[in-house]
Amino acid sequence: MLQAFGVVKHYGETVALHSVTLAVLAGESLAVMGPSGCGKSTLLQILSGITRPDSGDVLYSGPAGGQNLGALDDDARAALRARDFGFVFQQGLLLSELTAAENVAVPLMLTGTSSRDAVARAGQLLAQVGLGGLDARRLGQLSGGQAQRVAIARAIASDARVVFADEPTGALDSRTATEVLELLLVHTAGQQRALVIVTHDESVAARCGRIIRMSDGRVVSDVQVAS
Ligand code: ADP
Numbered sequence: 003m004l005q006a007f008g009v010v011k012h013y014g015e016t017v018a019l020h021s022v023t024l025a026v027l028a029g030e031s032l033a034v035m036g037p038s039g040c041g042k043s044t045l046l047q048i049l050s051g052i053t054r055p056d057s058g059d060v061l062y063s064g065p066a067g068g069q070n071l072g073a074l075d076d077d078a079r080a081a082l083r084a085r086d087f088g089f090v091f092q093q094g095l096l097l098s099e100l101t102a103a104e105n106v107a108v109p110l111m112l113t114g115t116s117s118r119d120a121v122a123r124a125g126q127l128l129a130q131v132g133l134g135g136l137d138a139r140r141l142g143q144l145s146g147g148q149a150q151r152v153a154i155a156r157a158i159a160s161d162a163r164v165v166f167a168d169e170p171t172g173a174l175d176s177r178t179a180t181e182v183l184e185l186l187l188v189h190t191a192g193q194q195r196a197l198v199i200v201t202h203d204e205s206v207a208a209r210c211g212r213i214i215r216m217s218d219g220r221v222v223s224d225v226q227v228a229s
């Protein structure tokens with residue numbers, strides 16, 4: 003679904019990614035591990051078209067055929083992200099002044115669903131991720147685990163083919179972390195979907211199908227997890 007070829011990214015003097023070549027296959031759940039500063043978040047941002055690499059290519063194969071993310075302008079990448087990708091990050095991206103239902107409804111409204119239908123659908127999705135009855139709660143008034151579930155409900159709402167999660171369980175207790183991970187795995191199971199999840203937690207990584215480890219901007223290990 004995604005292929006990075008020789009991706010390089012610098013921030014000033016810092017080389018965040020050296021020359022990363024990596025394929026994410028349809029149906030895969032891929033854990034990205036490695037010490038702080040090794041380039042995990044940068045890799046996620048480049049694979050998802052948030053950031054452009056300095057050199058190298060990222061190819062995405064979606065329903066509209068193959069696309070080179072580096073060749074798309076900012077608007078086209080934003081449209082592609084809204085249509086095909088979902089994001090579950092530790093902070094940001096959700097709008098703290100909006101309610102849980104409104105946060106989930108946003109991607110639906112962006113693709114033309116009426117606000118009334120979108121909010122109704124959001125209520126169903128919130129119930130599905132275990133947040134029934136919290137539709138009207140502002141994001142700022144939810145716990146970390148609840149906010150992560152809202153982000154997952156939003157990814158499901160937009161029917162994201164690839165979900166990118168950056169340490170989604172980092173701030174959660176282990177039981178909530180397990181539940182959040184299971185929701186992510188369930189949503190991304192299936193042939194035309196994939197999950198790319200940055201985590202420091204070996205037990206989270208072990209639930210994924212494949213683990214890559216990074217060091218100093220390079221992928222240094224890439225193993226399939228025995229299921
Ligand atoms: P990780 O997610 O593995 O902790 P990052 O991808 O966030 O690592 O960062 C990789 C390197 O790039 C680090 O040295 C970090 O300081 C640097 N870096 C990341 N984002 C930026 C940025 N926006 N501006 C400057 N330096 C950055």
Ligand code: MG
Binds near residue numbers: 042043044168
């Ligand atoms: Mg990071």
